[in-house]
Amino acid sequence: xxxxxxxxxxxxxxxxxxxxxxxxxxxxxxxxxxxxxxxxxxxxxxxxxxxxxxxxxxxxxxxxxxxxxxxxxxxxxxxxxxxxxxxxxxxxxxxxxxxxxxxxxxxxxxxxxxxxxxxxxxxxxxxxxxxxxxxxxxxxxxxxxxxxxxxxxxxxxxxxxxxxxxxxxxxxxxxxxxxxxxxxxxxxxxxxxxxxxxxxxxxxxxxxxxxxxxxxxxxxxxxxxxxxxxxxxxxxxxxxxxxxxxxxxxxxxxxxxxxxxxxxxxxxxxxxxxxxxxxxxxxxxxxxxxxxxxxxxxxxxxxxxxxxxxxxxxxxxxxxxxxxxxxxxxxxxxxxxxxxxxxxxxxxxxxxxxxxxxxxxxxxxxxxxxxxxxxxxxxxxxxxxxxxxxxxxxxxxxxxxxxxxxxxxxxxxxxxxxxxxxxxxxxxxxxxxxxxxxxxxxxxxxxxxxxxxxxxxxxxxxxxxxxxxxxxxxxxxxxxxxxxxxxxxxxxxxxxxxxxxxxxxxxxxxxxxxxxxxxxxxxxxxxxxxxxxxxxxxxxxxxxxxxxxxxxxxxxxxxxxxxxxxxxxxxxxxxxxxxxxxxxxxxxxxxxxxxxxxxxxxxxxxxxxxxxxxxxxxxxxxxxxxxxxxxxxxxxxxxxxxxxxxxxxxxxxxxxxxxxxxxxxxxxxxxxxxxxxxxxxxxxxxxxxxxxxxxxxxxxxxxxxxxxxxxxxxxxxxxxxxxxxxxxxxxxxxxxxxxxxxxxxxxxxxxxxxxxxxxxxxxxxxxxxxxxxxxxxxxxxxxxxxxxxxxxxxxxxxxxxxxxxxx
Numbered sequence: 001x002x003x004x005x006x007x008x009x010x011x012x013x014x015x016x017x018x019x020x021x022x023x024x025x026x027x028x029x030x031x032x033x034x035x036x037x038x039x040x041x042x043x044x045x046x047x048x049x050x051x052x053x054x055x056x057x058x059x060x061x062x063x064x065x066x067x068x069x070x071x072x073x074x075x076x077x078x079x080x081x082x083x084x085x086x087x088x089x090x091x092x093x094x095x096x097x098x099x100x101x102x103x104x105x106x107x108x109x110x111x112x113x114x115x116x117x118x119x120x121x122x123x124x125x126x127x128x129x130x131x132x133x134x135x136x137x138x139x140x141x142x143x144x145x146x147x148x149x150x151x152x153x154x155x156x157x158x159x160x161x162x163x164x165x166x167x168x169x170x171x172x173x174x175x176x177x178x179x180x181x182x183x184x185x186x187x188x189x190x191x192x193x194x195x196x197x198x199x200x201x202x203x204x205x206x207x208x209x210x211x212x213x214x215x216x217x218x219x220x221x222x223x224x225x226x227x228x229x230x231x232x233x234x235x236x237x238x239x240x241x242x243x244x245x246x247x248x249x250x251x252x253x254x255x256x257x258x259x260x261x262x263x264x265x266x267x268x269x270x271x272x273x274x275x276x277x278x279x280x281x282x283x284x285x286x287x288x289x290x291x292x293x294x295x296x297x298x299x300x301x302x303x304x305x306x307x308x309x310x311x312x313x314x315x316x317x318x319x320x321x322x323x324x325x326x327x328x329x330x331x332x333x334x335x336x337x338x339x340x341x342x343x344x345x346x347x348x349x350x351x352x353x354x355x356x357x358x359x360x361x362x363x364x365x366x367x368x369x370x371x372x373x374x375x376x377x378x379x380x381x382x383x384x385x386x387x388x389x390x391x392x393x394x395x396x397x398x399x400x401x402x403x404x405x406x407x408x409x410x411x412x413x414x415x416x417x418x419x420x421x422x423x424x425x426x427x428x429x430x431x432x433x434x435x436x437x438x439x440x441x442x443x444x445x446x447x448x449x450x451x452x453x454x455x456x457x458x459x460x461x462x463x464x465x466x467x468x469x470x471x472x473x474x475x476x477x478x479x480x481x482x483x484x485x486x487x488x489x490x491x492x493x494x495x496x497x498x499x500x501x502x503x504x505x506x507x508x509x510x511x512x513x514x515x516x517x518x519x520x521x522x523x524x525x526x527x528x529x530x531x532x533x534x535x536x537x538x539x540x541x542x543x544x545x546x547x548x549x550x551x552x553x554x555x556x557x558x559x560x561x562x563x564x565x566x567x568x569x570x571x572x573x574x575x576x577x578x579x580x581x582x583x584x585x586x587x588x589x590x591x592x593x594x595x596x597x598x599x600x601x602x603x604x605x606x607x608x609x610x611x612x613x614x615x616x617x618x619x620x621x622x623x624x625x626x627x628x629x630x631x632x633x634x635x636x637x638x639x640x641x642x643x644x645x646x647x648x649x650x651x652x653x654x655x656x657x658x659x660x661x662x663x664x665x666x667x668x669x670x671x672x673x674x675x676x677x678x679x680x681x682x683x684x685x686x687x688x689x690x691x692x693x694x695x696x697x698x699x700x701x702x703x704x705x706x707x708x709x710x711x712x713x714x715x716x717x718x719x720x721x722x723x724x725x726x727x728x729x730x731x732x733x734x735x736x737x738x739x740x741x742x743x744x745x746x747x748x749x750x751x752x753x754x755x756x757x758x759x760x761x762x763x764x765x766x767x768x769x770x771x772x773x774x775x776x777x778x779x780x781x782x783x784x785x786x787x788x789x790x791x792x793x794x795x796x797x798x799x800x801x802x803x804x805x806x807x
Contacts, residue, residue, distance in 0.1 A: 001176070002254045003188055005167040007272075011189035011201045018196075020167045030483040031191045032182055033175040040166050040253065041159040043100065046112075047132055048072070049153040049161045050094035055086055060118040067126065069094060072155015080122040085143035093132060093145050093158050095125040105130025134162070135252035149245075163249035173372070180376040181465040184274030194446035194484050205388035210395060212236065214404035215288050217346070221410050222293040226316045227328065228413040229351040229380040231387045232290055234282055234404040235394055236344040238262065244397070256369070262338045262345055265393045267369075275349060275378060275386035276370035278318075278326055280336040282344040287321035290346070292328065299324070303331040303366070315360045316352065329357040329374040330366055344404075347394075349387035351380040351413060377468040380413035418462040422477050425456075430478045433490050443484045444477070507615075507702045510641060511589055514617070514698075517640050522633050524587040524619070529569035531591060532559035537568045540683035542653055549593050549611055562593035566618030566695055567654060571676070574620050574691055575684045582689065583623035585633075589698055592616050614699035619673065621692040627659060628756055630673055630692040634663070637696065642706040643670070647735055650674060654693070663696075665704045671696040717781045719749065722791055725770040726798055727762060727805040734769070737802060741773065744797065745790045749776040768807070 005020065014023070024034040051070040058064035058080065065086055067079045071094060079094065095101050100109035105128065112125055129138035129145040138145040149161060159165040181187040186203065193200035217234050221227050243264040251258050254271050258264055266277040295301070295311035301324045302308045309327065311317070316328035325336040329352040338345065358375035361367055387407060394401050428434045440458065441451050448463035462471045471477065482490070518524045532554070538545055538561060547564060554560040563569060566588055573586055591613045598612035617637070621630050638645050643665055650660040650672050660674025673694030681691055738751045755770040762768050773794065775787055798804040
């Protein structure tokens with residue numbers, strides 16, 4: 001949003017010594033965020049108003065003219081110009097040497113110098129609008145700007161002549177989200193008066209107008225929740241024409257194009273007060289009636305931008321007795337717009353429910369200056385002020401206009417006052433310094449609050465312009481007082497607090513640790529995915545939508561279900577990465593959602609529970625013969641978190657038969673993994689790689705993790721490691737072998753499988769297995785003889801009990 005410093009000066013007299021940079025800083029610190037500001041007058045230095053007296057052909061160029069130009073006290077100047085709309089008597093913008101211009105409106109500004117053009121010296125440059133940054137209303141294709149001023153302006157600086165001797169502040173709209181009262185110059189000025197302790201010049205709205213008798217006009221509101229207040233007035237004897245220069249200047253420096261005097265008045269009031277208005281051509285309103293109602297499903301309506309909109313039952317319409325004439329709070333209709341032939345108008349000033357306007361605007365993709373304001377919850381009282389201001393301006397610009405009968409006001413808005421008791425001690429404790437009560441009362445009064453001093457507390461009545469959701473509780477008043485008092489005036493001092501041990505959330509710490517372990521030690525890349533999936537993706541894994549939670553207000557038709565496993569997300573990641581890599585390992589920790597009851601209640605006092613939304617840890621590996629690698633990685637994660645586990649056969653529709661396993665801890669299923677079925681991989685366009693997928697219930701993992709640390713001294717004596725390689729048939733189970741070897745001797749510290757081989761060279765139905773056996777004695781150094789004795793016993797066990805062939 002753009003704010004004019006000159007416009008603000010109509011309501012608060014800013015000190016001359018306060019420069020624009022300092023003012024921008026004060027506004028940013030205490031009111032709203034200023035993104036940028038620029039001085040229009042400075043940009044237009046050395047550009048004056050001039051009049052073309054004579055036009056002659058250029059002797060050396062067919063498309064150029066030599067103009068004799070009256071520049072006021074600078075005398076007659078000779079200017080070479082190529083504009084296609086030059087004419088005698090034309091009032092133009094003349095850039096003198098030293099002025100900044102953009103050639104043909106493009107590139108960065110350059111400083112103009114006196115120069116010869118095709119052999120003829122030119123004393124300056126007659127400018128097109130885009131070359132000096134004038135508004136589009138002055139722009140002519142291929143031509144120069146016609147200023148349409150009288151001779152009294154000749155020689156004056158163009159900034160003064162066109163009311164552009166101003167500084168424009170650009171405000172970040174996000175900082176206005178919770179301040180509907182600041183969407184106009186009047187509201188910003190009120191804040192500045194409080195901030196700088198200056199007198200605020202309140203607008204005095206005339207309530208007596210030129211009137212005439214006529215047919216009665218009626219307003220009927222069918223949806224009072226969506227439209228709590230609607231004011232309207234019929235005005236006749238209207239003459240539609242261009243707006244005076246002062247209104248055009250205010251609109252254009254605020255980023256709005258001038259259209260005609262009536263439309264410009266509605267836009268002017270919106271920029272001044274923050275209340276959008278709309279003017280209808282009254283002759284196009286059937287039966288002198290306005291009806292505010294919800295649209296019918298599928299109802300069509302053509303807006304002012306000539307687009308036909310298909311509406312729903314949630315959209316609010318302004319209608320006459322027979323048809324819709326405006327999309328409430330967003331845009332008027334083509335069938336009732338103001339034209340040059342309009343002779344009577346009906347002005348609407350209404351208040352609409354913020355959420356209704358926001359939903360319609362977002363659904364239709366139709367964002368306007370009006371909708372941006374209405375969706376912030378405007379003050380219903382502002383609608384009354386705005387219509388009086390509009391009538392006053394119509395009388396000023398259309399001197400023959402008359403109000404027909406009276407202003408119609410259908411008011412169903414709440415009149416309940418918000419009263420807050422503000423404890424003085426509470427206020428000073430929160431701010432951190434003691435502010436005098438008189439100063440507190442002065443600040444609040446300047447902001448429009450009504451105060452009653454009750455000695456230990458203040459009874460504060462919130463003004464209507466701050467009562468639409470902005471100010472509700474004492475803490476809101478603390479913020480108001482602190483920002484106007486000035487954050488720089490609050491002395492920074494260290495607070496006196498009692499220190500307590502930091503609460504450690506075990507699950508957060510474990511998640512951070514396991515992520516580091518999996519990525520750094522196991523070599524995985526971490527993935528982040530959305531929790532939403534599509535129906536097609538559910539079908540890809542042979543799932544049923546009944547087993548998934550459907551999102552009531554989905555952001556997209558393709559993201560309407562919540563995932564109940566990490567499988568779809570990680571398989572999509574595998575598919576997209578296979579374009580670049582053949583083998584890789586990825587993991588994700590994220591929530592999944594299932595219809596069974598979870599651990600969280602719907603609210604504090606509810607007996608109902610929200611759906612299960614545990615965190616899961618998902619693994620995916622792409623490549624051939626990766627089954628045991630993934631098995632080892634999952635078990636390494638268990639070991640890292642000190643979780644006891646038991647291996648159990650698995651039966652899962654996601655995995656190939658006999659190529660999957662489950663893990664249980666304390667009798668509960670905590671994980672499963674396996675090789676994804678080829679048919680499912682094909683659904684994800686994966687046809688050149690095997691994919692291993694594993695999923696661990698991380699929430700349960702945290703429950704069973706043992707976080708007690710045990711001190712273990714460094715080994716005093718060396719360890720010894722021996723390797724064994726053997727052939728086994730498929731019926732042998734490695735876990736049984738590992739357990740049996742460990743039981744052979746107390747000196748065996750660990751058994752680690754490090755190689756598995758299958759192939760034609762060793763025979764069908766056999767596999768080659770190699771593993772380390774580590775020995776350690778905490779009391780002495782081991783010798784070869786005792787190690788060899790244990791190794792002999794191990795080889796005997798392998799041959800006799802497991803039918804192994806030692807290699």
